[in-house]
Amino acid sequence: MNLLSYIKNIAKLSPESEESIISVFKKESLPKGHYLFKQNDICRHIFFIEKGLARTYYHTENGREVTAWFFPENSFITAIDSYYYNNPAKDFCELLEDSIVYSIKFSEMEMMLDKESQMAKFAFHVVYDMTKQMSEFIINLKFQTAEDRYSAFLTNYTSILQRVSLGHIASYLGITQETLSRIRAGK
Amino acid sequence: MNLLSYIKNIAKLSPESEESIISVFKKESLPKGHYLFKQNDICRHIFFIEKGLARTYYHTENGREVTAWFFPENSFITAIDSYYYNNPAKDFCELLEDSIVYSIKFSEMEMMLDKESQMAKFAFHVVYDMTKQMSEFIINLKFQTAEDRYSAFLTNYTSILQRVSLGHIASYLGITQETLSRIRAGK
DNA sequence: CGCCGAGTTGAACTGAATCAAGAAACGTGG
DNA sequence: CCACGTTTCTTGATTCAGTTCAACTCGGCG
Secondary structure, three states: OOHHHHHHHHOOOOHHHHHHHHHHOEEEEEOOOOEEEOOOOOOOEEEEEEEOOEEEEEEOOOOOEEEEEEEOOOEEEOOHHHHHHOOOOOOEEEEOOOEEEEEEEHHHHHHHHHHOHHHHHHHHHHHHHHHHHHHHHHHHHHHOOHHHHHHHHHHHOHHHHOOOOHHHHHHHHOOOHHHHHHHHOOO | OOHHHHHHHHOOOOHHHHHHHHHHOEEEEEOOOOEEEOOOOOOOEEEEEEEOOEEEEEEOOOOOEEEEEEEOOOEEEOOHHHHHHOOOOOOEEEEOOOEEEEEEEHHHHHHHHHHOHHHHHHHHHHHHHHHHHHHHHHHHHHHOOHHHHHHHHHHHOHHHHOOOOHHHHHHHHOOOHHHHHHHHOOO
């Protein structure tokens, strides 16, 4: 599925709109290991993963590397604080697989939102969706056991389970790699 | 500060826009203990707390009551899944103080977003802001100790510290009331 | 063949939960 | 204004889930 059909799932677009929307996105093939942005970059783009997989991560004070979020096919990514508030990004965003990525600049996005009212609706949809995922994740983190969290991951992220390393999943879930290994072994 | 001046902090509004915006919001004085929505309600409103304080909470399988989020002055609240996807709300939203609350229906909000392009910009701002807060909160939950989380709360939420019970704060932070009490006692 | 990253396993330790009592604080009605 | 019950907060003793640190296994791959 490509970007345009993904948008058309949510918003109705006229043929002219389709034309103009697709023209402001830049499409690229990028290799595994490529960084969409790094810590301290000012990142004023939104990215869309059409194919492939990305993750964001950050470092804690004591040097631990923690996965913040995974972005499989049909995900939008940005360093929100950088994109919107113009601050240096706090985390890194790396591609975990060779990927096909669309990108759009903040300024172009703003112009498009003014022109294409359907796109504003679509953009809301994306952000709502992210908000919903995050609030579910927070509930999950609070009083659930490591095992509960892992099984929630299993049901929500089946598609990426085989594609990322154990350590990445563990830090995403807020547990150590050793604990996750034991859970997986079935105690 | 009232709703309109809050909006004007972020978006530029013509006098006519101001007029039309303020007319679609309903302003109410509501008592402490009032529920803006409850679990299983279909809540198709957005609320804005001009004065007072609200919190959302939910129940876990084992019957524990957990605070999801606090909403002090100048916060927007909605049951996102209900507002946007028309599903029953998962949590409760109660006022912790006598409050002045504005509300707007989903349908009216949609109409306003179509008419007032500045409002769409403002709405983005609100959702971006929530997203940012949530992602910081998630980082905080993952590998930080109970004490770290509490001190982060102290710096970010000084204004509500004195206004909510210890138990509410504890479950918000994902720790038990006993632990929080000990932290506060300084070990 | 030997190195290297990724995953597993073991043993000791620890932060926080749990369970159980008390102590304050609060509100309401006499 | 005091007496009462109710709710909120504190403190202690015990238990446990998950971390830490360290060693070991396994499958690639130069």
